[in-house]
Amino acid sequence: MTKKRLQAILTLAASKRVLVIGDLMLDEFVWGKVGRISPEAPVPVVEVTGESFYPGGAANVARNLREFVRGTSVIGMIGSDQGGRQLRGLLEKERIEMADAIEDSSYRTIVKTRIIARQQQVVRVDREQLRGSSAEQIALVSKSVERQLSDVDAIVFEDYGKGFLAADLVAQVSRLARAAGKIVTADPNPRHRIDWRNVTAVKPNRSEAFLAAGVPWSDPVDPPDQDAALLEVGRLLLEKWDTKYLLITLGEQGMLLFEGDGVRHHIPTKARQVFDVSGAGDTAIALFTMALCCDASAREAAEIANHASAVVVGKLGTATVTREELIASFDGDGIG
Numbered sequence: 001m002t003k004k005r006l007q008a009i010l011t012l013a014a015s016k017r018v019l020v021i022g023d024l025m026l027d028e029f030v031w032g033k034v035g036r037i038s039p040e041a042p043v044p045v046v047e048v049t050g051e052s053f054y055p056g057g058a059a060n061v062a063r064n065l066r067e068f069v070r071g072t073s074v075i076g077m078i079g080s081d082q083g084g085r086q087l088r089g090l091l092e093k094e095r096i097e098m099a100d101a102i103e104d105s106s107y108r109t110i111v112k113t114r115i116i117a118r119q120q121q122v123v124r125v126d127r128e129q130l131r132g133s134s135a136e137q138i139a140l141v142s143k144s145v146e147r148q149l150s151d152v153d154a155i156v157f158e159d160y161g162k163g164f165l166a167a168d169l170v171a172q173v174s175r176l177a178r179a180a181g182k183i184v185t186a187d188p189n190p191r192h193r194i195d196w197r198n199v200t201a202v203k204p205n206r207s208e209a210f211l212a213a214g215v216p217w218s219d220p221v222d223p224p225d226q227d228a229a230l231l232e233v234g235r236l237l238l239e240k241w242d243t244k245y246l247l248i249t250l251g252e253q254g255m256l257l258f259e260g261d262g263v264r265h266h267i268p269t270k271a272r273q274v275f276d277v278s279g280a281g282d283t284a285i286a287l288f289t290m291a292l293c294c295d296a297s298a299r300e301a302a303e304i305a306n307h308a309s310a311v312v313v314g315k316l317g318t319a320t321v322t323r324e325e326l327i328a329s330f331d332g333d334g335i336g
Helices: 003-013 058-066 082-093 135-151 167-179 206-213 228-241 280-292 298-312 323-331
Strands: 017-022 024-037 044-057 071-075 077-079 102-104 110-117 120-127 154-158 183-187 245-249 255-259 264-267
Touching (some): 003 280, 003 323, 017 058, 017 135, 044 058, 044 082, 058 071, 058 082, 058 280, 071 135, 077 082, 102 135, 135 167, 154 167, 154 280, 183 280, 206 228, 206 245, 228 255, 245 280, 245 298, 264 298, 280 298
Parallel strands (some): 017 071, 024 110, 077 102, 154 183
Antiparallel strands (some): 024 044, 110 120, 245 255, 255 264
């Protein structure tokens, strides 16, 4: 992809609006240093030097999008607790709309706490309540989507398997979006059985793809486009979900894009340093969707998503990529 083509896509993105639906979370990072082992148990003692909070899950997808598009909104569930208030405040600060998010006083907002010492994650503590959406809540979401659909260019489903994305909710919203000719993408959770048949593209990682296809795990083969097991997984998922595009992220091997007509493309990784993979999948689905709704081909969208993911894994915390960083990433490839 030339820099001129990238610039054209990013210019179009500035006029787009994207809705993200899925599991909302608050990511907490506790930063510190380890100087000794606890006398109580053979574990390190982390001396805390600071704390950071970021929007997580579906909220992080919206945060990645907000760097590029005119507007972003999220629909998910939060509680009336401190975590919910913090998440709402963070999203408001980043001008991400959540007027249609469901606030339930009986629900505990999902909080993931990562304790980091010397740039290494020591432990992660999850505070979460797995609970599905009620019929009333699904109806509310469908009405919200229908109301704002004319002003939306794309919809992203972000499924962390926490229960908000009920099969009925996905089916209703997908039908509405497809009838309106909108781009719809999904970042799936294979342990959460959902039919993605009405979406434009699905983006699992390698392990998620194998689980979703019901194929026993096998070690990666290099290059990926000659990995027989992976190619069979791609074929099965394209047939199962009947989606236009399937993008499988492969970590250090990059990405493998499958198109419905049997064409596939391997996009090698651009990552030079990997400090933290937290949220890298969120960045990939965000930028892939952004590019698709800006008339990019699926291969161009995958290249952009690949470059963006390479930037965020080089940062600590639940990070995003800026327009300038994305362009600089392509500059590093010597693309004119």
